[in-house]
Amino acid sequence: MVLFFSIFILIVKTVFALLQDKCIFYKDVEEFPAEICDGKTNTAICFQVTNIKEDLRGLPSDLQNLCIQMERATVSSYTALDPGSFSNFVSLEYLEINGCFSEISPEAFTGLVNVTSLNLSFWPDDCCEVAIDFSVFPSLTRLILSQYSLSLMANNVFDTIPQLKDLRIAKCLKDLSEVLCRLANVKPLERFILHQELYSLNFPNCSLINPSHEYISTVYNIEMVFLILESVQHIDQGALEVLGNLFYLEFGLKEDLLRELSLIGVNKIHTLKFGVDVLNIDELCSAAKLYSIESISVYYWTINFPPTTTTISEGIQYQYLSICEEIKEIVLVYESEVAGIVTLLDVHLIFQIFSNLSLIDVSSHVLRPTDFQSLCLSFPQSVKQLSFMYLNSNNMGKVISHQFMCFTNLEILELVASNISIIQNCSFIGLIKLTHLNLSKNKISYIYQNTFSGLYGLTALDLQENPISQIETNSFGHFINLCTLLLGDLNFPPHMSLIKLNLSDIFGRIPYNLSHMIISSGLRPMQLVIGSNTTLNKSLDFTIKGQYVTIEDCNRPFLTSIVTLQINAAYVTCGKEFIGKYARSVVNLEVKSTSSDDIGDLVVINELVHLKTIRLENIDLSKQTNLGIMFHNLTKLRTLFLINCRILFLDGSLVKDLSALTGLALMQQDHVNILENFVEHLTSLRFLHLQGLNLYCSCDNAWLVSWVKDNRQVQVYMYRPTMKELQCLADNGMDHLNFILYTKENCSFSIEFVLFVSTSAFLFFFMIGVLSYQCAGQYIKPFYNIASGWFREALHLNGKQRYRYDVFVSYSCKDEHWVINELLPNLEQRGPPFLRICLHSRDFRLGQDIVENITDCIYASRRTLCLVSHNYLRSNWCSLEMQLATYRLQVEHRDILNLVFLEKIPSRLLSSHHRLARLVKSRTYLDWPLDPEMHEAFWHRLWCKLNSYKD
Structure with missing residues (x-):
């Protein structure tokens, strides 16, 4: 009992450890924003890591890109990077670590022979001082060190990287010599970027890092050098002479910079920026x-x-x-x-x-x-x-x-x-x-017909934030190559209660290459007339702003070309329908309502089956009568934003079709219940952003605490409040309680109670199972074999049963000579039709369990033929075959079992075999005749019986 309980506790601890996984794996680049981890595919991102070797267990070994966010710690509590920390990731090509270590073992990066890009960064305003050996990266071409000091690194730290072409260093240098003297022998370097705040730009003094070398004797041959030097007040003669040429040089505010610039000593500067x-x-x-x-x-x-x-x-x-x-x-x-x-x-x-x-x-x-x-x-x-x-x-x-x-x-x-x-x-x-x-x-208020005359090659026109009150007919008619038109804010005369804009009127014919368009009527209602039947050559990003916007000619090809639709209005309708009903090709939809009461019925969103992104803002979803099916059918949706959208509860029926959703943002101002089944269908979810979350004090929401903390797949971001600060509204509608404390006191069981109940239940069912086996064990295995065989056969039924064999022969291996010499020639070779005989020595599947072989063959054969002899009665396997065949006979109630006695068996011997004795009394059987002249009649009679297909 004590041993069992200890094992059970160990299993529970293991499960909890697995639930606390800190890494998220992304196979597809579309699953996360491109700025994360350099926007690469086959990527894992790990957060709040304390021990790399332990926290990264479970990630695929063929991982190509890995980004690690170490847990913030004080200097005294930095962990060491142990040997073999990345030994499981031999396919890694990109490695990014944000954090610092007390020590990095020379063997920490062993095995990363395919890494081409390494990015080591630290928190802003802090510097990480640790020695690093980069010689274990034979394929490294790009190295980024941000907030990493070079003071403890070897003098030849960059020389040991044989293929280094791109080096970027930011902050934490006390003197430019720290890096310039370490680059003296780095021959393959093509790009060098340095962002550093230095008060003094000194001539390189290599004795700072190597007492035996004071000066650099050669000029570097680096093709692209970018220097961003802030706060420089003093410049030494020849301070940058060793760099030869600079592609980009930037200084902060400095008086007399231009006069002192001649001191730096380089040959050429392509770009100079200063104040x-x-x-x-x-x-x-x-x-x-x-x-x-x-x-x-x-x-x-x-x-x-x-x-x-x-x-x-x-x-x-x-x-x-x-x-x-x-x-x-x-x-x-x-x-x-x-x-x-x-x-x-x-x-x-x-x-x-x-x-x-x-x-x-x-x-x-x-x-x-x-x-x-x-x-x-x-x-x-x-x-x-x-x-x-x-x-x-x-x-x-x-x-x-x-x-x-x-x-x-x-x-x-x-x-x-x-x-x-x-x-x-x-x-x-x-x-x-x-x-x-x-x-x-x-x-600009007036646009005349000749305002833009001559701009026939124009592809982009931006007129945003102009109080346009009039656009003359055909003002944009000559924009035949126009791709982008940003128009607004329309501010037609006050006596015009409705701003009416006719696209065919201002264009004549809408440009074929139009791909981005913004139309805004500010805070006034607008009527937009399409007019033209032009079919666009490109996908259209269309943004419309206003108060109440109605669109005419909704069946024109213009709306079918829209792939990105952004709406910032009280409503936008075509007739009485939401515009989305006619923009069926939309991939990205954003609706920001200026008056949530008048937005109209948005259920048509579930017909936009190509949608990948939805952003709804300031919409009272509680008034949407068809909210339950609004997001149905959206099997391609990857990102969903619900910002200040009043909703009473979130449950699984709302998102049942969102199996491809990877990102979800909930920013609610009103209180909401989030049921546990809400995340059941979100199998691809990777990011969940919760901001300003307000919950009701209900045990329906209790699951959220453990799910946020322990889920392995989803990275949860909470901002204002955090999970610890999260409050819930009490039933009285007035008090606000700490949500975590509420769930602990009202909705959870102690782990000790759960372990006690689980252990008791396990022991109870274990004892029941043992007693059942003791009492009815002899019936369990036959029943299992019969049931499995029957179900296996039933699954293959298609109208009439089909069998692989006509006869399964049950016999003792000691009688095999009779089977080979007598039975096979007289049954398999007699015909047509010819019988298909199944023998265990010939037809059993190799490697399969014997009992399963017997069951399969009995139920794959039309009949079973038992060759009874003294050897047969002494064989346990023959007894099992007889037993299974008898069970089949009892279940199917067909003449499928035939007996042949090869020898005379006394009644006293048969009496001990109850099943066989009952069959002998109730069924006709054949005896093998001793007289050779009767053999032919015996085989004819047996062949006719086995060849009968009328069951």
């Missing part, structure tokens, strides 16, 4: 010439241009020289915009000084419309080279006719938040290559 209080263009151009800089981004407060002066009678005349031909991309951000201050920028100086620009971004400046026309006259060649122009946050006010006439190679033009209220006709004439035009966050 200064006073931007001196002369110094900027000098730096550009020195390092052949092609791209510049500057955040500044004041800008100084470098004039050359000559004195003439009228006074001083300033002339500006073209001195920055190297720079092809320039971003000038005026930092004073944060205080609501803008400054006037003379773009003539920009194009004169930077004459080879292909990209210009002059955010937070005042630009005059006439500036652009004069640019065409003064710098026609410079303007024609421009491909990208961003003029954000300036006070342009209006766009005048032919303003951009000479910008013939411009592809992208952004005029965001430029206070534009008027666009004159033919303003964009000449922009023959323009593909993207962004006019959002302006004050």
Whole structure:
């Protein structure tokens, strides 16, 4: 009893350990967001890991990608990474660990010969100091160390990685020498990214890590070097000389940076980004010439241009020289915009000084419309080279006719938040290559027929956050290549109680390539008319915003092209039906109601069988009369968001068809009951996000506590409140109780009681089983064999029974010579028809249990023939065959059992075999004749009996 109880306790502990698995395995990349674990397939993600070797047990050995989130701990409680921690994952290619260890054994990563990418990171504002040996990664090409100090690592730590091509280091360096001196002999390195906050940029001093080596004697040949250096105030001569070339260099705010930049000693800088209080263009151009800089981004407060002066009678005349031909991309951000201050920028100086620009971004400046026309006259060649122009946050006010006439190679033009209220006709004439035009966050009210004349190649037009009050007929008619139209907010005159927008009216014909469209009427009702029968060439992402939105021409092909449908309105209907009834190809559906009482019947959602994502927000689902079937038939749905959707209870019937669901977010403000059967059908669920959860104090919800804590498959996120802080509403509707305490006191049994009941029940049934076997054991096995044979035969019935054999012969192996020499020749070879004989020595299946073989063959044969002899009576197997054949005879009530006596058996011997004795008294049998002349008659009579198919 004590031994049994101990074993039972051990089993229970094992089960609980399995339930506390911290890893989730994903075979398909669609099961989780791409930003998680580098968006890879065949991935496992493990959370709150304390011991890698133990917590990762059970993961598949062919795992290719593994991401581990170690449990946060204090420095004194960091665990060690033991030898062989990853020995089971020899197929691993990507490994990411977020955490720190007190020690990493040299053999910890043994076996990871296929890992090509390793990412080690630590918590923000902390540094992990531990020695690591990377020589066990022969295939490693990319290494990321974030918040990992190099102080305890070997001087040649990177030399031991033979194929390292990409190295990224962030934070935790005290001096740049710590990493530069360790890269001296890393020949295959192609990309190096360093993000570090350093006060001083010193010349490399390798004696800091190796007293015998003070300087680096060679210049590295690294193709792409990215340096993001914050807070640098001092720069040594030749500080970065060993790097040779820099692809990207970024500094934080530093005065006199441009003058000191010559000290770093590199040969070339492709992209430079920095911040200064006073931007001196002369110094900027000098730096550009020195390092052949092609791209510049500057955040500044004041800008100084470098004039050359000559004195003439009228006074001083300033002339500006073209001195920055190297720079092809320039971003000038005026930092004073944060205080609501803008400054006037003379773009003539920009194009004169930077004459080879292909990209210009002059955010937070005042630009005059006439500036652009004069640019065409003064710098026609410079303007024609421009491909990208961003003029954000300036006070342009209006766009005048032919303003951009000479910008013939411009592809992208952004005029965001430029206070534009008027666009004159033919303003964009000449922009023959323009593909993207962004006019959002302006004050545009009228769009005339010729407003966008000349933009035949335009593919994207953004007019969001403009108070558009009128769109003339065919204003967008020439947009034959348009893919994206972001239109709103429509603000038609107040006397028009209903905003009416006819797509065929503004387009003439809806563009075939339209793939993304947003239409908004703000807080006003809208009537949208499709009109056109155009069939789109691409899938359409369609967003519609407004108050009450009705759509006409719902049967047009336009709606059938929608794959992503976003609604932010009180309701959107086609006639009296929800729009989804006509958008049957929708894959992603988002409905955000501005008036949950008027949303209408959403049951049509269950007809959108292609849906993969649903997001419902601010909808009173408790008023949906067909809520129980709303999500039925959605067998492809993978993500479901229910945000502030009032619902009284969640049960299994609601999600019975959501077997493919991998992500579920419940963000409820009202109280809800979540029944345990709610998760029964969610077999593919991997993520559950619970935010602001409010429960009723009910034992129906008690299962949630243990499920959140112990489930192996689903990662549960709880935010405001956490599970420990979760409260529930009491029956009186006033008190709020701690949910966990409530369930412990009212809904759970102690583990001791459960073990006692389980043990008692097991012992009771065990004793009953033993007693039953003692009393009726002799009947159990025959009954089992008969029943299994009968059911096995019944499952194969198809109208008339079919048998593999005509006769199963039950005989003693000591009589086999008679069977071979007499029975087989006279039964199998007599015919036609020929009998199919089943013999145990020939037809039993190898490896199968003997009793099962006997049962199978008896029930696979039309009849059973027993060859009775003294040997037969002494054989236990023959006795079993006789017993099973007799049971079959009693159940089927057919003439299926025949007896042949090979020898004279005295009655006294038969009397001890009760079953055979009863058969002899009730059935006719044959005796093997001693006279050879009677053998032929014997075989003829037996053959006729066995060949009779009339049962």
